[in-house]
Amino acid sequence: MAAPDGFLAILDVGHGNCAVLRDRRGVVVIDAGPGSSLLEFLTEHKITNVDVILLSHADKDHIGGVAQLLASKTVTIGRVCLNTDSAKGSDLWDDLLYELGQAENRKELKFDVSLVRDDSGQFDQGDVHIEILGPSKYLAGRGPGSTDRQGRALTSNSLSAVIRLKLNGTPIALLPGDVDEVGLDDLLSNGLEAKAPLLVYPHHGGRAGGDHKEFIEKICRAFAPSTVVFSVARGRPKHPLPTVIELLRQNIKLVRIVCTQLTEHCASRIPATIPKHLANVFAQGRETRSCCGGTIVITFDDPNNLFPNRALHRTFINSEAPTGLCR
Amino acid sequence: MSLTIGSRTINRVLVVDDNQAVRQDYGYSIEDLGLVPVYETGPLHSLDVSLKEMSSKADALVCDYHLRIKNFSQFNGDQLVASFNRERFPALLCTTYTDSDITVMRSKRRFIPTLLKPATYNPETIRLGFERCIREGEGTFDPSRKPWRTLVRIAEIEEKGGYFYVIVPGWNADEKIRVYLDDVPGELRKLIQPSQRLHAKVNLGAEAPEEMYFSDWEGI
Numbered sequence: 001m002a003a004p005d006g007f008l009a010i011l012d013v014g015h016g017n018c019a020v021l022r023d024r025r026g027v028v029v030i031d032a033g034p035g036s037s038l039l040e041f042l043t044e045h046k047i048t049n050v051d052v053i054l055l056s057h058a059d060k061d062h063i064g065g066v067a068q069l070l071a072s073k074t075v076t077i078g079r080v081c082l083n084t085d086s087a088k089g090s091d092l093w094d095d096l097l098y099e100l101g102q103a104e105n106r107k108e109l110k111f112d113v114s115l116v117r118d119d120s121g122q123f124d125q126g127d128v129h130i131e132i133l134g135p136s137k138y139l140a141g142r143g144p145g146s147t148d149r150q151g152r153a154l155t156s157n158s159l160s161a162v163i164r165l166k167l168n169g170t171p172i173a174l175l176p177g178d179v180d181e182v183g184l185d186d187l188l189s190n191g192l193e194a195k196a197p198l199l200v201y202p203h204h205g206g207r208a209g210g211d212h213k214e215f216i217e218k219i220c221r222a223f224a225p226s227t228v229v230f231s232v233a234r235g236r237p238k239h240p241l242p243t244v245i246e247l248l249r250q251n252i253k254l255v256r257i258v259c260t261q262l263t264e265h266c267a268s269r270i271p272a273t274i275p276k277h278l279a280n281v282f283a284q285g286r287e288t289r290s291c292c293g294g295t296i297v298i299t300f301d302d303p304n305n306l307f308p309n310r311a312l313h314r315t316f317i318n319s320e321a322p323t324g325l326c327r
Numbered sequence: 328m329s330l331t332i333g334s335r336t337i338n339r340v341l342v343v344d345d346n347q348a349v350r351q352d353y354g355y356s357i358e359d360l361g362l363v364p365v366y367e368t369g370p371l372h373s374l375d376v377s378l379k380e381m382s383s384k385a386d387a388l389v390c391d392y393h394l395r396i397k398n399f400s401q402f403n404g405d406q407l408v409a410s411f412n413r414e415r416f417p418a419l420l421c422t423t424y425t426d427s428d429i430t431v432m433r434s435k436r437r438f439i440p441t442l443l444k445p446a447t448y449n450p451e452t453i454r455l456g457f458e459r460c461i462r463e464g465e466g467t468f469d470p471s472r473k474p475w476r477t478l479v480r481i482a483e484i485e486e487k488g489g490y491f492y493v494i495v496p497g498w499n500a501d502e503k504i505r506v507y508l509d510d511v512p513g514e515l516r517k518l519i520q521p522s523q524r525l526h527a528k529v530n531l532g533a534e535a536p537e538e539m540y541f542s543d544w545e546g547i
Contacts, residue, residue, distance in 0.1 A: 034497055036475050036531035060500045067497040068477040071526055092500040095478055098524065102547070287470055288534070 006127065006300035008165060008173055010200060012260035012283035012291060013037040015233035016061035017200065019175055021165065023300075024126030026051035026078075030163055030175050033231070034064025041282045041295070042075055050075060052123045054115060054130075055082035056161040056177025060092050061204075070099045077103070079110040081119070083135070083159050085144050115161045116140045117190075127168055127300060133194050134162040134179065134187040148182050157203065158182040164196055171196040172303050174223050178203045181210035184218055198298070198306070199225035201248075204232050205240020213247060220251035227256040227306065234290040237264040245325040256310060257326035258293035261285045266292070266321040275320070277312035292321065328361030330454060332461045337417070340453075341385035343367040343407065345399035353389055353421065353448065360450040371400040378410055387457055392422035392432070409435035417460035421448050426505075429537045430490060434510035436540035440472060474528035474542060481523045491519055495539070498531050504539055511544050518546050 011018040016033020020041060027050050032038050042050070055063050063082075069075055080100055085093060104111045116137050123130045139148065139159060146154045160177030174196035179187075180203075187194060199219070202208055208215050228248055230240045242265065248255055260283070262270065270289045278286065283294035297307040308316075317324050330337040340357045342364050344350045354364035365385050371377045371394070381388065390408050394400035400407075404420055411418035421443040424432070432439065440463045441456035459469060468474070482492040482503050492503040508516060518525060526545040533539045 034499065034531075036470060036473060039475055040470055040473070040532070060496075064497055064500060068475050068531055071476045071478055073476060090500070091480065091494070092496045095480060095496040095500075095524070099478055282470075284470070284532070 008128075008298045008300075009041065009279075009281060010173075010229055010231070010260070010296040011037055011041055012285050012293075012295045013065070013231065014261065014284045015204060015231070015236045015239070016064065017056070017175075017177070017231045018065060019173075019200070020045075020047075021125070021128060021130075022047070023124075023128050026125035028052045028054065028123055028125055028130065029069075030054045031056050031062040031177065032065035032069060033061050035284060036065075036068065037282065037284045038065045039068060039072060039075070044282050048075055049078070051078040051125055053077060053080045054123065054161060054163060055080070056115075056163070056175070057083065057156045057159055058085035058090075058093050058096075059156055059178060060090075062177060063096055064092065066096055067099055070103050077109045079112065081112045081115045081123075083115050083140050083161065084113045085156055085159070114140070128172075129166040129169070131164040131166065132161055133164055133192055134176075134183055135159050136186050136190060139183070139186045148186065152182050154182060155180065155209075157208065158186075160202070162187055162194070164194060167300055167303050170303070172298055173198040173200070174225070175200050176202050176223075178208070180208045181215045181218070184215070184222065188218070188222055194222050195224045197225060198227045198229065199223050200229045200231060201240065201244070204236075205230045205244045206238060207241065212243065216244065216247040217251055220248065225252070225255065227258060229293070229296055230257070230259040232259050232261055232263055234261045234263055234270070234285065234288075239263070240325065242325055258296055258308075258313070259326075260293055260295070261290045262292040262321060266317075266324040266326075268323075271316075271320045275316050277308045277316045279307035292317070330360065330362060330457065332458050333465065335386075335417070335461050337362060337386040337457060339363045339365050339385040339387075341365045341367055341381055341388045342390075343371075343381075343388065343394070343404065344391040345369060345394060345396050346391075349391065352445075356448060356450050356453060357389070360453055369399040371402075374402050374406060374410060377407065378414070382411070382414070382416055386417075387460075388416065388418040389421055389453070390418060392420060392424060392428060403431075405432045405435045405439060409438035412438040412440065412460055412464065415461075415464035417457045417464070419443060419453065419456040419460070421445060430505045430507060433506060433540055436538070437474070437542045442538075468530075470532035471534055471538065472530050473532055474540075475531045476526055476528050476543070477531060479525050479527045479529065479541070481519055481521055481525070483521055484519060493541075495529055495531070498529065498533070498539070502536055504536050506541060510541065515544050515546050
């Protein structure tokens with residue numbers, strides 16, 4: 001796959017989330033998991049300016065990579081948007097706010113402590129419309145540590161920004177951070193239509209709180225994805241949970257499952273050689289032969305054609321993942 | 328036979344270890360790679376003199392860390408290997424090590440591309456190790472070795488031991504990494520206080536704490 005003009009890449013960053021959207025006028029990064037993967041990817045694609053960074057919520061596996069992007073002297077950043085998280089109190093969260101504050105003082109970027117439904121359309125850079133489906137202003141206003149109207153506890157995950165990308169009016173992907181049942185209910189109670197062909201599954205396929213089965217059923221009804229991506233790492237075998245895969249397949253026939261890395265659930269050993277089916281872009285697991293789907297790419301000239309190719313990926317799974325959850 | 332990597336050709340490999348049996352063992356794998364082992368029997372001269380003498384004996388080097396034993400050398404293998412790689416002379420460190428050893432080695436890890444344990448020392452890892460040394464000498468890093476400027480937070484200080492712990496939030500916000508105070512430039516040492524933040528170049532793609540190195544420290 002040659003580097004196309006416009007693309008959405010869901011990066012293999014190990015255990016964490018990160019997506020890069022390159023459109024006609026600019027680049028948007030959605031979440032930045034820890035490590036060097038995002039910088040590697042941007043360098044590989046000669047991207048020296050990121051117009052907008054949207055951070056779904058304040059968990060380390062979604063914000064850990066921002067520090068090096070801010071510190072980098074090779075990439076400039078226009079704007080960073082995130083929701084406040086007064087309950088977080090972590091040093092990492094403070095590190096991020098510190099770096100953002102410093103950068104804003106130097107007038108290097110704009111920093112907004114708000115990412116809610118009304119912000120849809122503000123971040124568009126060309127043909128892709130960036131919709132913020134959640135959280136509502138009400139939920140963001142209540143904030144983590146508080147409760148929703150039903151008295152249920154609000155966490156960082158409840159406040160995850162749920163982001164849908166539409167190419168020329170047609171949904172192509174849904175990135176819901178680590179949204180939990182409370183956040184999902186907030187979205188659905190507003191009667192929003194939220195379907196998308198590709199879903200990056202929240203919380204890496206772990207438990208999202210509440211009734212597990214009901215949550216997955218709601219996700220499947222609300223988003224109706226034909227492809228579900230799990231941003232996971234080899235060495236973290238708890239994600240995705242086998243029951244999540246099982247319930248997804250019960251609810252959506254023929255759903256395609258793509259994990260970024262090959263977990264121990266699926267293969268006790270890594271492949272003997274670097275797999276050939278991967279998209280020809282940076283993936284964290286490539287060097288250690290830990291990739292399953294690797295970095296996933298949708299090109300805007302043919303958004304139905306997802307990399308890695310389904311048939312080639314299936315061949316890889318059949319030969320290298322003897323206990324594959326998606327087999 | 329020889330090993331050609333990019334524009335470099337390796338024929339002879341100098342093996343540096345104070346123990347004759349270990350030298351011989353290391354030599355067998357070098358022979359299996361089709362190369363000629365050359366054995367350094369010591370005792371070694373000063374670092375500068377050793378660099379000059381050794382580089383004329385071979386095209387690459389494999390070295391143990393613990394060289395000070397029985398006055399084999401006045402310096403340890405990490406210094407020798409890092410000095411060679413700085414000069415773009417491919418050098419591998421192969422050794423058993425403790426956590427303390429790792430802390431000592433950390434300041435030199437920028438120029439120790441490959442640290443092998445005896446159990447993982449074989450013709451294939453030697454070849455890959457030399458490849459990595461040569462690529463890094465040309466400025467091309469594997470993702471796990473590439474330095475990136477990032478935020479570093481001081482977690483705690485052990486003045487008696489002469490070291491401190493840092494957290495690299497962009498790598499793993501839960502892992503404390505031990506660094507010697509002497510590894511930080513003198514003018515910045517006054518900034519080494521708990522909760523203080525600095526910038527440094529760190530190989531953020533490292534898989535494990537023992538692989539991490541820090542360079543180019545900057546105050547904020």
